[in-house]
Amino acid sequence: MLDYQCPAKKESGNMKLRQQLFSDTEQFRLNLLIQETVLMKRISTTKRAAIKFATIALGWALLVVMTPAQAQQGSRSNSLLLENARLIIGDGSVIEAGSILIEDANIVAVGNRDEMNLPDNVTRLDLAGKSIIPALIDAHAHLGYEAYTSWGEQNYSRENLIDHLQRYAYYGFSAVFSAGSDPGELAFSLQRELRDDQLQVARFLFAAGMAPPGQGPNDQFLKNALALEQRTGMTILYGVGNEQQAIDAVSEIADRGIPLIKIWVDDRAGTQQKLAPALYRVIIAEATRRNIPVFVHQQYAADMPDLIRSGVDGFLHGRIGNDLDQAIAQQLVQAKAFVVPNLGLAELRREAIGEDSFLQASVPISVAKRLSAGSGQRQLKIVRSTDSETELKASFASLIEAEVDILLGTDAGAVPDHFFGYSGHRELEIFVRLGMTPMQALLAATSRPAQRLGLVDLGQLKPGYSADLVVLDSNPLDDIRNTRRISRVYLRGKEIDRESMSRKFSN
Numbered sequence: 001m002l003d004y005q006c007p008a009k010k011e012s013g014n015m016k017l018r019q020q021l022f023s024d025t026e027q028f029r030l031n032l033l034i035q036e037t038v039l040m041k042r043i044s045t046t047k048r049a050a051i052k053f054a055t056i057a058l059g060w061a062l063l064v065v066m067t068p069a070q071a072q073q074g075s076r077s078n079s080l081l082l083e084n085a086r087l088i089i090g091d092g093s094v095i096e097a098g099s100i101l102i103e104d105a106n107i108v109a110v111g112n113r114d115e116m117n118l119p120d121n122v123t124r125l126d127l128a129g130k131s132i133i134p135a136l137i138d139a140h141a142h143l144g145y146e147a148y149t150s151w152g153e154q155n156y157s158r159e160n161l162i163d164h165l166q167r168y169a170y171y172g173f174s175a176v177f178s179a180g181s182d183p184g185e186l187a188f189s190l191q192r193e194l195r196d197d198q199l200q201v202a203r204f205l206f207a208a209g210m211a212p213p214g215q216g217p218n219d220q221f222l223k224n225a226l227a228l229e230q231r232t233g234m235t236i237l238y239g240v241g242n243e244q245q246a247i248d249a250v251s252e253i254a255d256r257g258i259p260l261i262k263i264w265v266d267d268r269a270g271t272q273q274k275l276a277p278a279l280y281r282v283i284i285a286e287a288t289r290r291n292i293p294v295f296v297h298q299q300y301a302a303d304m305p306d307l308i309r310s311g312v313d314g315f316l317h318g319r320i321g322n323d324l325d326q327a328i329a330q331q332l333v334q335a336k337a338f339v340v341p342n343l344g345l346a347e348l349r350r351e352a353i354g355e356d357s358f359l360q361a362s363v364p365i366s367v368a369k370r371l372s373a374g375s376g377q378r379q380l381k382i383v384r385s386t387d388s389e390t391e392l393k394a395s396f397a398s399l400i401e402a403e404v405d406i407l408l409g410t411d412a413g414a415v416p417d418h419f420f421g422y423s424g425h426r427e428l429e430i431f432v433r434l435g436m437t438p439m440q441a442l443l444a445a446t447s448r449p450a451q452r453l454g455l456v457d458l459g460q461l462k463p464g465y466s467a468d469l470v471v472l473d474s475n476p477l478d479d480i481r482n483t484r485r486i487s488r489v490y491l492r493g494k495e496i497d498r499e500s501m502s503r504k505f506s507n
Contacts, residue, residue, distance in 0.1 A: 078104050079119040080493065085127035086475060090134040090447040090460035092439060094477070100132065102467040105492040110461055130487060131475045133442060134459050135174030135202075135468040137449040138424050140316045140340045140409025143178040143204070145224060148367050151416035153228035156183075161190055164413070164420050165201035167362060170501045171421025172489050173202045174458050174468035175450075177409075179295065179316055180209030180262035181217065181225055183234035188257070200496040205453060207260035207295065208253045210246075210283060212273040213239030216264040219271065221414060240275075243282045250286040259454070261287050262316065265307065266299035274299070281310045304328055314338035314452060316409060320395045320434075329402035338452050339399060340409030343392075343434075344427045345418055352378040358484050359422045362505040371417060396434040406431075407452060408445035425483050438480040467493035 083099040087110065101109035101116050109116045143164045144156040168176050178187075187206040194201060209216060209225075216237050217225060225236050238249040253261060263283060267274035280296075284307075287294045293313040298304060301323035304315065308331050318324065318341035332339060353359050354371030373380045399406055408431075410423040424445065431441040450459025457466045469490050474482040489496050 078493070079122040081113065081116075081118060081122050081124045082127055082132065082469075082471070083113050083124060085471070086131040087461055088131060088133045088439075088442060088477065089462065090443070091462075092443060097128075100461060100467075100469070102490075102493045105467060105494075106457075107461060107465050107467050108463055110463060127471060129473075131472045131477075131482075132461065133470050133472065133476065133483070134446040134450075134461055134465075135470055135489065135491065136172055136408065136424055136445045136483075137453070137455065137459060138168065138173055138176040138410055138412065138420075139407040139449040139453060140179050140342060140411055141176050141420065142181045142221070142411065142413040143176065143420075144182060144413070145221075146413045146416065146419070148363055148419075153224040153231065156228050158186070158190060158193075161204070162199060162201060165194075165204055166199075166501055167420040167505065168202035169200055169421075169489060169491055169496050170362060170498055170505070171424065172470035172483070172486055173421055173424065174466070174491060175203035175205060175453070175455055176420070177205040177207070177260075177449075177453055178413075179297075180207045180264075181221065181236060181414075182206045183228065183232045183236055184208065184256055184258055185234050186232065200491060200494070200501075202491070203455070203458075205260070205455075206258070207262040208235075208256075208258045209237040209262050209264070210240055210249060210275075211237060211264040212275055212279075213241050215239070215268075215272040215275075216266075218268060218414070240279055240283070243279065246279050246282040247286050250283060250290065250292070253287075254290040254292060259292065261292055261294045262297065263294060264297045265303055266297060277306055277310070280307065280312075284311045301325075301328060305331060308332060308335045308337055311335075312337060314340070314405075314407070316340045316411075317342045318399075318406075320399075321391050322395065324395045324398070326398045326402065329398045329404055332399075332404045333402050336405075338405040338407050338448070340407050341396070341427075341431070342409055342411050343430045344423050345411045345414070347382065347430065348418065348423060348426055349415070350377065350379060351382050352380045353417075353422075354378070355380065356422075358425070359419065360506075361502045362422065363419070364506055393434050396431075396436075400435060400440065405448055405452065406436075406440075406444045407449045408441075409449075425481075428480050428483060432480045438477045441480055442476060442483075467491075 080102040081099055084097050087095040087098040087100065095111060098111055099113040100107055144161050145151055145153060147155040147160060190204055194204065216222060229236050240246040240249050263275060263280055265275045265280060284294050288311055295314045295316050296307055296312050297316050298307060298319065301319040301321065305328060314337050318339045320341050320343065352371065352373040354368040355373060360368045369375065371378060408424060408427055410427050412418050412420045412423045428441045428445060431444060432438055447459035458468055461469060467490055470486060471488040472482055473485040473487050476482040489498060
């Protein structure tokens with residue numbers, strides 16, 4: 001059921017299934033990272049800067065202490081030097097002809113190779129002429145339902161989740177946030193399994209979903225979420241009809257260790273009940289008290305001012321247009337709330353993406369043909385309204401000028417044929433078309449979502465960070481489409497086998 005139920009009632013009918021599939025709910029390292037992000041958001045800019053500086057300084061201090069010891073380990077450590085590449089750090093800076101020293105899963109040195117204390121057994125890889133960026137992060141997706149030849153709850157399984165995370169890895173992503181559509185215990189179980197690092201996949205984050213009882217996602221998604229709840233006996237959406245239910249639901253989410261909450265504030269063109277301000281204010285207040293960030297699917301830009309005043313942390317749909325003006329942009333900045341524009345969802349469904357070789361490498365031939373020109377309403381070249389494009393650019397420019405935190409998010413998997421990983425690169429192309437520089441787009445896809453999702457070891461090429469990075473054949477600062485020119489992908493210091501993945505995906 002979508003309606004909120006007390007834990008005892010929910011557990012009683014499904015205990016055997018839970019015991020078979022899952023161990024006790026536990027607190028993850030992710031919870032600590034999220035809490036750190038919340039704390040950073042609520043303290044002053046000066047203190048945030050001081051903490052950030054101290055963190056960076058500590059990273060360099062650890063490097064100074066650690067590197068000689070690691071050099072003495074000799075064959076006991078796995079050392080890799082990526083040298084002579086353009087390093088796009090993820091903080092807005094670039095090192096030309098720089099090197100990265102990786103020990104096991106982590107970056108331990110970045111910069112001039114001659115100033116590094118290299119282990120005797122280091123493997124060296126000359127990447128002259130290539131560029132390295134931090135692996136990308138998708139801050140809005142829905143995993144589990146897409147199966148490429150079908151879409152729905154019947155596809156939701158451990159195996160399908162891993163397939164989706166592998167697809168993200170293939171396209172150079174280190175992490176993805178699945179926004180409010182996953183059974184909690186199954187999501188926790190997968191996170192535990194991925195800790196052993198045997199699978200070449202992106203990290204998996206998820207949230208609890210909240211909306212009025214029986215409401216929230218689009219009608220197709222809602223039907224399937226309900227069916228998945230019934231099939232697994234696990235909660236996906238917490239239905240709240242009054243203030244006490246809102247408080248109790250947030251309390252249960254906190255007790256289960258779910259680190260994020262997504263709320264839907266949308267009446268779906270009058271077909272659903274919209275979450276009322278009186279209820280979302282209680283949800284946000286209680287979640288804030290418990291250090292749980294709240295992200296929003298909002299219906300209109302006009303919904304944003306009150307949600308911002310209520311303390312929401314970010315918006316998973318930008319609603320870019322005339323209604324998202326400079327006043328809202330300034331309000332977003334003052335409240336330190338982020339925006340995911342989410343523009344490709346509407347645009348790519350009209351395009352003949354099946355004829356894009358970048359997608360063809362990860363889907364069966366039959367799927368590519370189905371999504372090609374001449375099949376349905378898809379077109380090779382989309383004709384965009386001049387007025388609409390002008391409106392989008394003006395609204396987008398107001399966000400950029402105000403320095404709103406804009407994050408890459410795709411809504412991949414929310415509807416059929418909006419594919420994982422691929423759609424992220426296309427979203428970056430839209431960002432640049434509407435006015436971002438390539439550097440701004442890369443920040444929106446790396447360090448910005450890492451900071452907002454509490455992934456403190458991702459999003460930048462710096463000592464102490466996880467060695468999650470993408471080697472590109474061409475410079476994305478010259479043309480953002482060069483993020484497609486993937487030569488290699490490393491996750492946690494290991495190169496993934498993209499060739500084998502592509503063979504698997506296309507069969």
